[in-house]
Amino acid sequence: MKWPSHGSNPQYLYEAMNKQMPAERIDFSANINPLGPPRQIKDRWKSLFECITDYPDPNASFLKKRLAETEGVKETQILIGNGGAELISLIGRMLAGKRVLIIQPAFSEYEEACRVNGCTVVYHQLEPENWSLDMEALSLKLKDADALFFCNPNNPTGVFYPSVIVEELIKRCSVNNCLLVMDEAFYDFACDYRSIVPFIKSTSHVMVLRSMTKMFSIPGLRLGYLLANEILIEKAAALKPHWSVNALALKAGEWCLESEEHVQVTKKLIKQERDRLKIFFRQLDFAVSPSSVNFYLLKDPNLDSQLPLFQFLLEIGIIPRHTMNFPGLEGKWLRFAIKGPQENDRLMEAMQEWRKVR
Numbered sequence: 623m624k625w626p627s628h629g630s631n632p633q634y635l636y637e638a639m640n641k642q643m644p645a646e647r648i649d650f651s652a653n654i655n656p657l658g659p660p661r662q663i664k665d666r667w668k669s670l671f672e673c674i675t676d677y678p679d680p681n682a683s684f685l686k687k688r689l690a691e692t693e694g695v696k697e698t699q700i701l702i703g704n705g706g707a708e709l710i711s712l713i714g715r716m717l718a719g720k721r722v723l724i725i726q727p728a729f730s731e732y733e734e735a736c737r738v739n740g741c742t743v744v745y746h747q748l749e750p751e752n753w754s755l756d757m758e759a760l761s762l763k764l765k766d767a768d769a770l771f772f773c774n775p776n777n778p779t780g781v782f783y784p785s786v787i788v789e790e791l792i793k794r795c796s797v798n799n800c801l802l803v804m805d806e807a808f809y810d811f812a813c814d815y816r817s818i819v820p821f822i823k824s825t826s827h828v829m830v831l832r833s834m835t836k837m838f839s840i841p842g843l844r845l846g847y848l849l850a851n852e853i854l855i856e857k858a859a860a861l862k863p864h865w866s867v868n869a870l871a872l873k874a875g876e877w878c879l880e881s882e883e884h885v886q887v888t889k890k891l892i893k894q895e896r897d898r899l900k901i902f903f904r905q906l907d908f909a910v911s912p913s914s915v916n917f918y919l920l921k922d923p924n925l926d927s928q929l930p931l932f933q934f935l936l937e938i939g940i941i942p943r944h945t946m947n948f949p950g951l952e953g954k955w956l957r958f959a960i961k962g963p964q965e966n967d968r969l970m971e972a973m974q975e976w977r978k979v980r
Contacts, residue, residue: 627730629653629943629957630841636936647939648965653777653808653917655839655888656961660881663840663874670870678869685875689847692879693819698852701859702875704866705844706807706833707731712848712858713769713803713829714739720768725755727778727948729805732771747950753781753911761794769801775808778948778957780913785816792818796827801854807833807846810885811892811915819849826851836916837885838878843871892916895960902970906977911955919945919955924980927953931976940972 626634629651636643658664682702690697703709714735721742724732736743744767746760753776764770772791775782788804795802809815809832821828830849835841845867848858896913903910903920911919920942922931928945932953935942942958945951960966 625944625946627734627947629959632941635941635944639933639936641933641936644937644939647941648961648968649941650958650961650965650969651941651943652841653836653915653959654841655837655916656959656965657839657884657888657891659839659874660878660884662877662880663838666877670873673869673873676869678865678867678872680864682867682872685872685879688876688879693817693849695819695822695849696852699822699849699855701848701850701855701862702867702872703846703848703862704868704871705835705841706805706831706846708844708862708866709831709846709848709858710735710805712861714741715861716854716857717741717769717801721766722769722771723763723767723800724771725760725773725776727776727945727950728771728773729777729807730947732773732803732805745949748776748779750950750954751909753779755783755787755791757787757790757794760791761798764794764798764800767798767800769803770795771803771805773805773807775806775812775913775915777805777808778917778919778943778945778951778955779911780808780915780918781911782812782814782914784814785818788818789821792821792825792828796825799827801827801829803829803831805831807831808836808915808917810837811889813889813893813914822850826853829854834875834878837888838874838881840871840874840878843868843874845871845875891962892960895963895966899960899966899970903973906973908973916960917957918960919951919957921955922976922980928956929953930980932956934976934979935972938972938975940969 686697718739722736726745834845909921942956946953
């Protein structure tokens with residue numbers, strides 16, 4: 623069976639599993655802010671109509687200027703992309719033919735982008751349950767790697783690695799002349815985040831990937847950005863097609879940067895719901911990853927493969943994210959986004975129903 627490689631678009635999942643998709647359903651497979659887009663976008667949406675009659679700015683000058691001010695970097699150290707996916711694709715092309723190390727489990731597009739460009743891909747596997755990063759074992763593999771992909775906070779576990787670990791990783795990559803591609807798509811959901819962006823000023827071995835689609839709930843617009851030194855940005859920009867980011871996304875991105883209150887309200891809601899869910903799941907003897915963001919891994923310890931639980935939930939309209947294409951997980955866990963209180967209540971009801979039959 624060919625499993626869908628991403629969350630969202632549940633019709634493809636039901637089709638692959640030869641199941642009828644329920645009319646009423648809740649999609650927990652996409653890690654998007656349950657509060658939706660910021661008020662600034664909702665209130666000004668109609669004004670975007672005038673943007674479609676001209677080509678978008680290929681340099682994304684206004685958004686780049688705002689990001690530079692926010693991040694404390696130069697505009698020449700930023701590249702705006704059509705979501706994180708385009709930027710990952712560009713990095714894959716930059717690394718063509720190189721040896722790439724990926725800390726797994728991780729977002730599947732790192733490997734896809736590298737393999738299509740003829741890279742040799744090897745893994746460093748995080749150990750399930752505590753998901754700790756064995757720095758000494760990783761260092762041995764860094765000696766032969768041209769680049770390392772590391773997702774922090776990690777997708778799919780939700781585990782956030784503190785700055786002391788990240789800074790040590792940056793040092794070891796620099797010593798081994800290995801490019802560290804740090805994907806921070808969910809950094810703005812982590813309460814104790816400490817920026818590593820200043821490192822791009824002092825080393826040529828760090829690229830930081832950011833997504834604006836998760837926190838600001840605009841995945842349909844596709845918007846992300848890359849932070850690195852000027853040389854790396856120039857290399858990536860040279861591979862990027864003109865006008866790949868549309869004018870609506872660029873303007874929405876500017877408005878998102880005005881939405882700090884939205885970010886803070888979101889963090890508070892996510893923490894409340896995450897704490898509530900963790901207590902509930904542990905009371906019912908489910909194992910849950912120690913997530914610090916807006917999603918988590920879950921498994922029924924009574925099952926090796928979570929397929930029976932997965933099928934049970936799909937049939938009643940609860941849609942988790944399968945883990946069949948995450949190396950090291952291969953269906954032994956399910957991933958759930960943290961949604962609003964009502965949706966999370968329905969999930970908890972479903973898990974109580976599961977416990978009654980299993």
